[in-house]
Amino acid sequence: MYRKLFIPGPTEVREDVRKAMDFPMFGHRMPETSELMDQTVTKLQKVLFTDNFIIIGTCSGTGLMEAAVRNCVKKKALHSVCGAFGNRWASISKSCNKEFEVLEYEWGKGISPGDIDEKLKTGEFDTVFITHNETSTGVMNPLKEVAEVVSKYPDVILCVDAVSSMAGAEIRVDDWDIDYVVASSQKCFALPPGLAVASVSEKAMQRSTEVEDKGYYFDFLAYKKYWDKAKQPSITAALNLIAALNYQLDKIVNKEGIENRFKRHAEMASIVQNWARENFALFADENNLSPTVTCIDNTKGISIKNLNEELSKRGAFLSNGYGNLKEKTFRIAHMGDLTVEEIEWLLGEIEDIIG
Numbered sequence: 001m002y003r004k005l006f007i008p009g010p011t012e013v014r015e016d017v018r019k020a021m022d023f024p025m026f027g028h029r030m031p032e033t034s035e036l037m038d039q040t041v042t043k044l045q046k047v048l049f050t051d052n053f054i055i056i057g058t059c060s061g062t063g064l065m066e067a068a069v070r071n072c073v074k075k076k077a078l079h080s081v082c083g084a085f086g087n088r089w090a091s092i093s094k095s096c097n098k099e100f101e102v103l104e105y106e107w108g109k110g111i112s113p114g115d116i117d118e119k120l121k122t123g124e125f126d127t128v129f130i131t132h133n134e135t136s137t138g139v140m141n142p143l144k145e146v147a148e149v150v151s152k153y154p155d156v157i158l159c160v161d162a163v164s165s166m167a168g169a170e171i172r173v174d175d176w177d178i179d180y181v182v183a184s185s186q187k188c189f190a191l192p193p194g195l196a197v198a199s200v201s202e203k204a205m206q207r208s209t210e211v212e213d214k215g216y217y218f219d220f221l222a223y224k225k226y227w228d229k230a231k232q233p234s235i236t237a238a239l240n241l242i243a244a245l246n247y248q249l250d251k252i253v254n255k256e257g258i259e260n261r262f263k264r265h266a267e268m269a270s271i272v273q274n275w276a277r278e279n280f281a282l283f284a285d286e287n288n289l290s291p292t293v294t295c296i297d298n299t300k301g302i303s304i305k306n307l308n309e310e311l312s313k314r315g316a317f318l319s320n321g322y323g324n325l326k327e328k329t330f331r332i333a334h335m336g337d338l339t340v341e342e343i344e345w346l347l348g349e350i351e352d353i354i355g
């Protein structure tokens, strides 16, 4: 059964993008791979406004989140947490045996740059972790302001989870001075799951040379070594997915234009936010609303499960609340290649179902 996905990943993948994965196989040590990687990386750098080194990982976003912990934390990590995905990153530090502290906020609230500054003044930390867009609560954190604070501390590395915002919201890696930023293929890039991408600053790369016990698969230096040698991946990468990424990036950068893509996301978000204010309430703080996913407070106490069953019959699917927020909230993702028309159609169907 085909259902258009309004969930925060995987998102709807257009047919032409799916077809971009269908070609005769070539080898990962052949020139075709070097050319594919070169084209893809150049366009990713445009999406992130950076000249930094780019990793394309054959893993989901969580893989390259783990890579950040393994390569960047030498002394002690500061994890800012305002939802489920911030928690996940702290759990990764714990499972990698790293020293860390959690700076925690109520779900629905955003992170305060001033609090990060206070923590960094102690000199205890060498790495800061922040979730740009907290998918569990529909909160977007003030990344630029946090980056400004972290930039005052030359020995501190800033790692950003932009899994559900990259290619949907502005992230200016070089201007804002972001050391590491990671995303998955199945969110705003509107690709199938299975790839993660990240940009790595020289400072983060240097840190990786100083850290021990990084494991094998996610060592930044391995990615760098094979890139320097032949612009190839260190392992047998998911070449078909990378080809789809290359194709999709062409659409993003050269056809739609990255600024237009951000504008479309903002427009879809504002439609959903207004609808939520009129019909329910917003779960996230008004000052931190996400342009890619809206978490709606289920003030009418409707059954989200039933709503989704009815929506499914009409060819759509949205997302229940995350974890403890299940049935108390529901989420509409307005990310990837979805259009204003599709969002308006979905809202109309919901109104029709709930009456």
Ligand SMILES: *Cc1c(COP(=O)(O)O)cnc(C)c1O
Binding pocket: 008, 009, 060, 061, 062, 063, 085, 131, 133, 134, 135, 161, 162, 163, 164, 184, 185
């Ligand atoms: C989806 C998501 C993740 C997890 O990504 P995977 O690709 O499933 O590993 C991490 N962080 C955020 C903010 C997300 O939205």
